[in-house]
Amino acid sequence: MCGIVGYLGSKNAKPILINGLLKLEYRGYDSAGISTIEKSGISNIKTKGRVSLLDSIPEINNLSGTIGIAHTRWATHGKPSAVNSHPHLSNDKSFAVVHNGIIENYINLRAFLENEGFNFLSETDTEIIPNLIQYYFKKEKCSFLQAVIDACKDLKGSYAIEVISSIFPDTMIVVRKDSPLVIGKGNGETYISSDIPAILSFTKDFYFLNDLEFAEIKKDSLKFYNDKLESVTKDLITMEFDATAAEKDGFPDYMIKEIHEQPRSIRETIGAHIKEGCDFDEITLTKNELSNITQIYLVACGTAMHAGLVAKDIFEKCCHIPTFTDIASEFRYRNPIISKNTLAIFISQSGETADTIAALKLAKSKGAKTIAISNVIGSSITREADFCIYTHAGPEIAVASTKAYTSQIVLLAMLALCFARRLNSMHLDKIKSLEEEILQLSEKASIILKSTENQVKEIAKQIYNEKDIFFIGRGTDYHVAMEGSLKLKEISYIHSEAYASGELKHGTIALIENGINVVSILTDKNLMEKSISNIQEVVTRGAKTIIVTNLDLPDNNYDYIITIPRVSPLVSPALSVIPLQLLAYYVSKEKGLDVDKPRNLAKSVTVE
Numbered sequence: 001m002c003g004i005v006g007y008l009g010s011k012n013a014k015p016i017l018i019n020g021l022l023k024l025e026y027r028g029y030d031s032a033g034i035s036t037i038e039k040s041g042i043s044n045i046k047t048k049g050r051v052s053l054l055d056s057i058p059e060i061n062n063l064s065g066t067i068g069i070a071h072t073r074w075a076t077h078g079k080p081s082a083v084n085s086h087p088h089l090s091n092d093k094s095f096a097v098v099h100n101g102i103i104e105n106y107i108n109l110r111a112f113l114e115n116e117g118f119n120f121l122s123e124t125d126t127e128i129i130p131n132l133i134q135y136y137f138k139k140e141k142c143s144f145l146q147a148v149i150d151a152c153k154d155l156k157g158s159y160a161i162e163v164i165s166s167i168f169p170d171t172m173i174v175v176r177k178d179s180p181l182v183i184g185k186g187n188g189e190t191y192i193s194s195d196i197p198a199i200l201s202f203t204k205d206f207y208f209l210n211d212l213e214f215a216e217i218k219k220d221s222l223k224f225y226n227d228k229l230e231s232v233t234k235d236l237i238t239m240e241f242d243a244t245a246a247e248k249d250g251f252p253d254y255m256i257k258e259i260h261e262q263p264r265s266i267r268e269t270i271g272a273h274i275k276e277g278c279d280f281d282e283i284t285l286t287k288n289e290l291s292n293i294t295q296i297y298l299v300a301c302g303t304a305m306h307a308g309l310v311a312k313d314i315f316e317k318c319c320h321i322p323t324f325t326d327i328a329s330e331f332r333y334r335n336p337i338i339s340k341n342t343l344a345i346f347i348s349q350s351g352e353t354a355d356t357i358a359a360l361k362l363a364k365s366k367g368a369k370t371i372a373i374s375n376v377i378g379s380s381i382t383r384e385a386d387f388c389i390y391t392h393a394g395p396e397i398a399v400a401s402t403k404a405y406t407s408q409i410v411l412l413a414m415l416a417l418c419f420a421r422r423l424n425s426m427h428l429d430k431i432k433s434l435e436e437e438i439l440q441l442s443e444k445a446s447i448i449l450k451s452t453e454n455q456v457k458e459i460a461k462q463i464y465n466e467k468d469i470f471f472i473g474r475g476t477d478y479h480v481a482m483e484g485s486l487k488l489k490e491i492s493y494i495h496s497e498a499y500a501s502g503e504l505k506h507g508t509i510a511l512i513e514n515g516i517n518v519v520s521i522l523t524d525k526n527l528m529e530k531s532i533s534n535i536q537e538v539v540t541r542g543a544k545t546i547i548v549t550n551l552d553l554p555d556n557n558y559d560y561i562i563t564i565p566r567v568s569p570l571v572s573p574a575l576s577v578i579p580l581q582l583l584a585y586y587v588s589k590e591k592g593l594d595v596d597k598p599r600n601l602a603k604s605v606t607v608e
């Protein structure tokens with residue numbers, strides 16, 4: 001959940017590292033630091049606070065080294081502070097380390113090192129790493145690389161690590177295990193990062209490390225090894241990303257930019273898989289193999305899990321296969337019933353969500369067929385699964401996911417229709433009708449942005465001081481209510497809950513009182529009468545009502561009605577969520593909050 005960046009070349013490393021940190025700040029922003037190798041040894045500058053504060057420290061302008069590492073932190077072990085910030089140095093100050101992940105056995109390792117005479121300054125798990133490297137380097141009188149390998153053999157947990165040393169001023173060692181790390185290759189330069197967008201302006205050519213693979217980086221060489229010090233061959237992959245896609249492009253915040261990018265991200269996700277109907281050549285499951293599937297699991301965390309809830313309805317209606325949605329962090333600990341007749345689909349925007357990757361590995365170990373859905377090419381989840389397919393949302397920088405969510409819904413709907421075609425489980429006319437509806441989603445998303453944004457801004461001005469807001473809906477509208485509630489609470493800090501409308505009378509209506517705001521989503525005409533009855537129940541108790549609908553309501557005694565284009569209820573969540581994203585955004589702006597970097601949250605949850 002932290003961001004790390006590194007550089008080795010002939011240029012001044014400092015501006016490159018700071019630039020990378022600024023682009024990685026969505027991964028963590030409670031503290032930051034930088035280490036470079038100078039003539040006097042390792043220079044280590046770090047501070048509590050944002051990267052901009054680090055860059056304003058006068059001493060940082062004195063750095064001229066051409067090799068360096070840097071870190072922006074989301075605190076796990078140890079409160080945000082300068083001393084707990086990375087990079088961390090060994091006791092003899094000859095090794096510096098930045099680390100993303102969690103070392104689970106750090107207490108025992110710290111006790112061992114203290115018994116060997118080492119002292120610790122911080123509360124972090126990371127500080128043991130440079131000291132273990134120092135310990136093995138001096139004890140074994142081994143190479144820099146071997147010392148790092150030996151240290152990593154002691155570590156339990158997840159890590160992406162960059163190491164520099166004043167003893168070896170022309171070398172950097174990097175390694176990963178269950179945490180993201182990419183290596184970008186330039187002309188006589190090497191760039192290292194947690195995420196591609198941070199270094200995309202410098203190179204489009206990347207190496208991807210597998211778990212427990214080490215890179216020994218020098219100005220004139222780049223070599224890869226496993227933990228047995230055996231040479232490993234890696235392919236250099238060119239990524240066709242537009243570097244400007246990770247910029248704000250005139251918008252005040254990434255989140256509003258990404259909300260407005262949804263028509264394009266939906267269109268590009270559709271375009272990658274529409275030929276004569278929905279098709280996924282990369283998923284080679286045959287009709288016979290699909291016919292043997294007895295259950296489907298959709299496993300994810302947070303917003304991606306909400307996309308899975310929407311997809312559950314689509315798979316069951318189109319494929320007639322029992323489908324279950326599960327939170328990744330719960331899935332692996334409840335001994336799920338999995339067999340060779342299980343298809344498990346794992347959804348992660350970053351492809352690096354630790355709980356989701358762990359759940360995928362569990363499903364594979366039990367014989368399930370696995371599919372990964374990610375927005376990031378070459379991410380960990382895509383390398384673990386039997387099959388992988390990509391949303392084409394482009395880089396998503398804001399912590400609160402928007403365009404990735406709608407792209408996931410679209411991609412999952414298309415996958416369900418692809419399977420329905422192979423299985424002949426749904427009448428072809430119905431399949432084609434849904435495919436036609438999907439093709440119209442991009443245009444309808446554009447209409448929503450143009451027709452509702454000003455209205456939502458005005459609503460936000462009326463409700464931004466509220467302490468509690470409730471969301472209700474039935475069927476797929478309930479799943480959208482869950483996502484709308486999550487968006488509001490995660491960036492505005494307003495307490496928000498989502499309820500299935502039919503459950504109001506079973507206890508939760510006790511929370512409704514005069515003046516409280518209730519947001520209702522209503523897009524399924526088959527549920528309209530019952531949904532309106534539920535809305536009237538809260539109106540009767542004095543609630544203010546905000547309705548998102550594509551139906552003609554029989555009355556209009558509601559405070560606000562946000563009208564969106566009509567579409568099949570199966571895919572309506574890709575549209576009905578957009579006004580709710582806008583509402584969360586503008587409420588937060590009215591409160592003067594940092595929309596892109598909400599407190600306590602990070603974009604990619606790479607630790608369990």
